[in-house]
Amino acid sequence: MAFFGLRLPDDLAARFDAMAASRGGRSALLRGLVDEALRTNADDVVVPAPRERTTGRVEVRLTPSDLALLDAAAEARGLKRTEWIVALLRRRLFGKAPPPRPDRAAIAQSWRELNRIGINLNQAVHALHAATMVDSGLDLAREAARVASFRDDVDKKLAALGQALKGDASYWDTPA
Template sequence: MDRITLRLSPDLARRFDAAAAGQGGRSRLLRRLMESAARAPLPAAVQAPVTPRSGKLTLRLEAADLVLLEAEASRAGLARTQWATALIRRRLHDRPQLTRPEALALIEVRRELRRIGVNVNQIARALNTAVMEGVVLEVELAQLGAFQQEIGAWVEALGEAFQGNLEYWAAGG
């Protein structure tokens, strides 16, 4: 069943309640008024309903559930609406849901990987263009190996971060 919500001034609400008291209450009078209005002929040019770009979802939770929701959202650094939205989006789209701190950390990881990649390219270019012997070549190769390990560690950390995020938002997680 659909629900319609509207805001009324306190005076109008008081007067409507007084009128509705003798007619079965607010809901019954409103339903009767709407049915009467719906029987009227429709205007000639009725356009098809427009699909909303976004919608509102209202949840009613018991006090104990609301306390748990507030606590969980707070732990994640989110408002309860943001937390609930992230949970729904995770289930609908099967993608990680990043909080602002997580997104900023991901940007930093990307920046570090880019920095390392530039260094690796410089070393590779130097190795390709220069004929190096002995110690110089060993130093460059050692540096290249260190960057390779660092890149591997960052990539592994990213994988763990995404897996942890997916597990957190998974049902029962």
């Protein structure tokens, strides 16, 4: 049987363990999630091509001042000198570049926050539906305000995430 290992932040692992406890443990829940993902999206599964080994070398000679500027630019993006050059080349050649390390963490955090907001929004919508029932004791105006607040939070997060991605992509764009 194949083994898959992954690292999770402690808070996410604790939440996953809490969910997994009632479903047979970590492994059982993970197997079920993988099985469900492959079953429900079987037509959408794209097997990526294996990553090519980087065996080619290019040597560039730079002046000490050019090298200092290169190092500063790479450090500002949280990259090593070679990673910065490769990212720049790939952006020019293929139209894509990976976000720098600090941005990757911010983007991942934004996705987690959007997911939490989406869960809360879903709960609020369910509460709104329940509030329309005859015997409901819920305050419909309060629940509607909660939904509007969640919508505003999602809009702000999506705008910030879009700006981060747009800013990152434009960083690598240079005149041809």
